[in-house]
Amino acid sequence: MQTVGTKERLVNAGVGLFTRQGLASTGIKQILDEADARFSSLYHYFPGGKDELAAAVIARSGADYQRLVESVWDSQPDAATGVREVFEGAADVLEGTDYADACPIATVALEVASTNEELRLATADVFDAWVDSATARLVVAGASAGDARTLAHAVIALLEGAFMLCRATRSTDPMRDAARVAANLVRQAAPADGARG
Amino acid sequence: MQTVGTKERLVNAGVGLFTRQGLASTGIKQILDEADARFSSLYHYFPGGKDELAAAVIARSGADYQRLVESVWDSQPDAATGVREVFEGAADVLEGTDYADACPIATVALEVASTNEELRLATADVFDAWVDSATARLVVAGASAGDARTLAHAVIALLEGAFMLCRATRSTDPMRDAARVAANLVRQAAPADGARG
DNA sequence: GTCTATACTTTGATAGAC
DNA sequence: GTCTATCAAAGTATAGAC
Numbered sequence: 001m002q003t004v005g006t007k008e009r010l011v012n013a014g015v016g017l018f019t020r021q022g023l024a025s026t027g028i029k030q031i032l033d034e035a036d037a038r039f040s041s042l043y044h045y046f047p048g049g050k051d052e053l054a055a056a057v058i059a060r061s062g063a064d065y066q067r068l069v070e071s072v073w074d075s076q077p078d079a080a081t082g083v084r085e086v087f088e089g090a091a092d093v094l095e096g097t098d099y100a101d102a103c104p105i106a107t108v109a110l111e112v113a114s115t116n117e118e119l120r121l122a123t124a125d126v127f128d129a130w131v132d133s134a135t136a137r138l139v140v141a142g143a144s145a146g147d148a149r150t151l152a153h154a155v156i157a158l159l160e161g162a163f164m165l166c167r168a169t170r171s172t173d174p175m176r177d178a179a180r181v182a183a184n185l186v187r188q189a190a191p192a193d194g195a196r197g
Numbered sequence: 198m199q200t201v202g203t204k205e206r207l208v209n210a211g212v213g214l215f216t217r218q219g220l221a222s223t224g225i226k227q228i229l230d231e232a233d234a235r236f237s238s239l240y241h242y243f244p245g246g247k248d249e250l251a252a253a254v255i256a257r258s259g260a261d262y263q264r265l266v267e268s269v270w271d272s273q274p275d276a277a278t279g280v281r282e283v284f285e286g287a288a289d290v291l292e293g294t295d296y297a298d299a300c301p302i303a304t305v306a307l308e309v310a311s312t313n314e315e316l317r318l319a320t321a322d323v324f325d326a327w328v329d330s331a332t333a334r335l336v337v338a339g340a341s342a343g344d345a346r347t348l349a350h351a352v353i354a355l356l357e358g359a360f361m362l363c364r365a366t367r368s369t370d371p372m373r374d375a376a377r378v379a380a381n382l383v384r385q386a387a388p389a390d391g392a393r394g
Numbered sequence: 395g396t397c398t399a400t401a402c403t404t405t406g407a408t409a410g411a412c
Numbered sequence: 413g414t415c416t417a418t419c420a421a422a423g424t425a426t427a428g429a430c
Contacts, residue, residue: 006395022308024221028424039425040396049425100311106361107307111219113364114297123365131362153362153374160361161354164303165328167310168320177350181382203413225406236407237414246407 007045009035014057015064020100022107023054023119054108055122061104062126066133079141080187083155087179090159091172099170102163130156141190151189155182204242206232211254212261217297219304220251220316251305252319258301259323263330276338277384280352284376287356288369296367299360327353338387348386352379 004012013034017026028050032042046052072089073082093101109123134152143151158178165174187193201209210231214223225247229239243249269286270279290298306320331349340348355375362371384390 020311022219022221024219025308025312027422029422038396038398040398040427043425044395098311107304109361109365110304110307111222114217114295115222120365120367124367127362127365150374150377153359153371154355154378157355157358157362157371157375158351159358161356161358162350164306164357165324165350165354168306168317168324170317170321174350174354177347178354180347181351185378185382224404226404235414235416237416240407241413 006035006037006041010037010042010045010053011056011060014053015061015104018054018057018108019061019102019104023111051116051119054119058105058108058119058122058126062123062129065104066126066130069130070133070137073137078193079137079190080183080193082137083186084179084183087159087162087175087182090163091166091175091179094163094166094172094175099167102167103160106160106163127156138186138190141186141193143186143189147189151185154185158182203232203234203238207234207239207242207250208253208257211250212258212301215251215254215305216258216299216301220308248313248316251316255302255305255316255319255323259320259326262301263323263327266327267330267334270334275390276334276387277380277390279334280383281376281380284356284359284372284379287360288363288372288376291360291363291369291372296364299364300357303357303360324353335383335387338383338390340383340386344386348382351382355379 010031013031014026017031017034028039028042031053032038042053043049046056048055069086072086073079076082076085090102105123105126108119109127112119112123114120131149131152134155135148138148138151139145158181162175162178166172207228210228211223214228214231225236225239228250229235239250240246243253245252266283269283270276273279273282287299302320302323305316306324309316309320311317328346328349331352332345335345335348336342355378359372359375363369
């Protein structure tokens, strides 16, 4: 069993706290408490302080969530089913975590969009990678190059917007509805997609 | 020319600041500055302090944005065109405000979803009203009752998610793509919708 | 790399005169 | 209802020993 270093514990704590309560409401002391670390450790590993830690948290949680979504998507026989399972899985997680665990960077992305250019770029990098990943999978499923990117934007926007509605209303109805709509969109754009490896 | 009272100036200032930077990053002093008001006035009109002001800001900006969207939607000859114009208008506003003016309650909704039950309910009330409004219009356009609510969830989620992607990436591509997708969804669900009063 | 202790700033909120 | 002055707490960040 691998020992988890202080730096990794700091990032892990930040991932959970930023996901649930955002950047501004999360104090450094709260992160240090949860990571069982000291001020000196944080400023040793992240000389830039809270913002530098936040950038690392955004990159890590964004990449982790991308991998999770890709694994769910790729586990299904076709793209429409894959997308549907991503949304249904998100709904299940919402229910299982009292509507706390949703998109790990959504709250931070909105908080920093007009106030912190460095962190805004960090969130943009994550979203760009997600769009590229979804676009590539839709092309493989048979969508045209132009349609694939449009559809990727729509699917990711649907997911993010449904997360917001579900968390605010404490209902998974928006996510379940989005699952059906997203799957239908993919089915229409990639009608020939079928049995796959 | 009507004099704007102190209470209204406080709410107005909150609307702008919460829209752009969210709840936690916005200090009361910043609101007071922008409203040209004093601490005593704020606690006179809102004895509950920042949270009570925030609840008023959420309700007011949510209702205002609903009215704006409805007026754009209803100005078009059919539901599909109406929805498309709502999204295109949102993209234009993003471009015209350096990606600052988007959904007035989105950032706050995510910030408070798991941390402040009173304010979470305030955002839920706003979203519920939006869903009801869109559902009613889609029913009028010819969608079945069940389809209409599903579609309303999808359209609003698309709008919110597209706002997020656009602000983070400083591009209106996601919103323009969402406009096409949303209009197509409405057209499919209400194919008989046409010339209207 | 980690410890304890602290400096400095900003925050939300209140008191009391007028 | 608005003024000035101020409070206690929490925020980020740093210093210096080990």
